[in-house]
Amino acid sequence: MQDTAVHIDDDILTERLIAGDPGAREFIYDHYGPALFNIILQVTADNEKAENVLIQLFVYIFSDCIAYRESGDITLFGWMMRLSRQMALKYTGAEVPGENGLMLKNRSLLLRFTMGLPEGMQTIFRLCYYKGLSKEAVARMLGLHTDEVVCQLKEVMIAFRKFLNS
Amino acid sequence: MKLHHYIESGIIESYALGLATMSEIEELQHMRKLYPELNTEIRMVERRLEMVALTEGVMLPVRLKDRIFQRIDWEQQDRNTEKGNPSLTFINIESKNRDYITVHKWWKLFFIMTFIVSKVCLFAAIYFYLKYQQSKEKKTPHVEQHIPVK
Structure with missing residues (x-):
């Protein structure tokens, strides 16, 4: 384009x-x-x-x-x-996090990467990136410890680095 | 080795996507000062993302461009006005063929003052006229007394 x-x-x-x-x-x-x-x-x-x-x-x-x-x-x-x-x-703003048709239709690199993540990591990444929630907020929402969210997001970023280089 | 480990932790990707926390950003800025080669790595990641984003661009509605550039023009005009350098030109859009005239606001005050002065003059004229009449009436009987009776 x-x-x-x-x-x-x-x-x-x-x-x-x-x-x-x-x-x-x-x-x-x-x-x-x-x-x-x-x-x-x-x-x-x-x-x-x-x-x-x-x-x-x-x-x-x-x-x-x-x-x-x-x-x-x-x-x-x-x-x-x-x-x-x-x-x-x-x-x-603070819209309710959820799936939407437009996002599913959009096949950008980042969405393709997100779709390929394991479910737990995918949820964390979606909430952090697409909904802009802090790691603490995501942890509260998912009933996890903040460190766990931080650790999983770090793994997501390592995976993204590999995905981007591939 | 430390730098390699730091880069491989995905911090640059996290920063590039806007997911890094304030403390992570501060740490990254500190590391950039210590290791200037980190800037090259950040540039490479951002350029990669840029290339991908450019190929995935979504067609923009035609009207958007006009709206954006119009807003920019307005903001520019507002700024110029605030600076006391107005670029606006007053255009009189009223037709010349009309029954009314446009005058300066000071004329309103002038007309009010003229009206008041004319009223004062009128009352003064009436007052002095009546005074004159009164004095004339007082003088008239005195004159009559001197008229010789036949």
Whole structure:
């Protein structure tokens, strides 16, 4: 869908965004918009909500891009990716965790990875990533000890590293 | 060896996905200072995620772009106004062919003052007229006394 071969240096892009360059804004939107929209959709599982989050996200990116520099984050996409998930979680609020049709239809890498996890780990990962719950909250919800959740999530991350490298 | 073990613990992936806790992030920042090569590892993980995300992108609704860029323009205008550098231009959209005229608000005060002064002048004129009449009446009988009787 997107041309992955094209990659403009993050520092140059950030510099142009801070300067308010409309061309840089357009490039960011056209190049990263669909990818970020997919990340948001996975969390909100609702098109209308995802669109509203995407608007908020880009308004923030375009007007406060200096926050990326100050954050100390390494890549611009990494910063935008975390930001999009955080904003989506904030927008959906404390909705009841559950399965939804849109998530099942979405066959992104992360969802494919999630589906391949053992049931217990899958639940923990879903609650932490897609619902934004803290490890303590997940432990309370599942009647587990916090250390157990921390340990299982660590195993999930090791598995994800292998999955990503494969 | 310690760095290798740290990387293999999945902390970078946890950080990249936004799942790392504050203490884990602080630890990672500390480790980045100790081992600058960790930055390369983080960059590699994030670039991998970026490449995957770009290929999995979902088509955006066409109207979204206009809404976002319109919001940005509005925010930009608001900021300019706050800075005292308004970029807005007042456009009079009222038709010139009409029965009313637009004047400065100070004219309202001027008209009120003129009205009050004119009233004061009117009352003063009436007052002095009546005074004049009274004095004239007082003088008239005195004159009549001097009229010789035939």
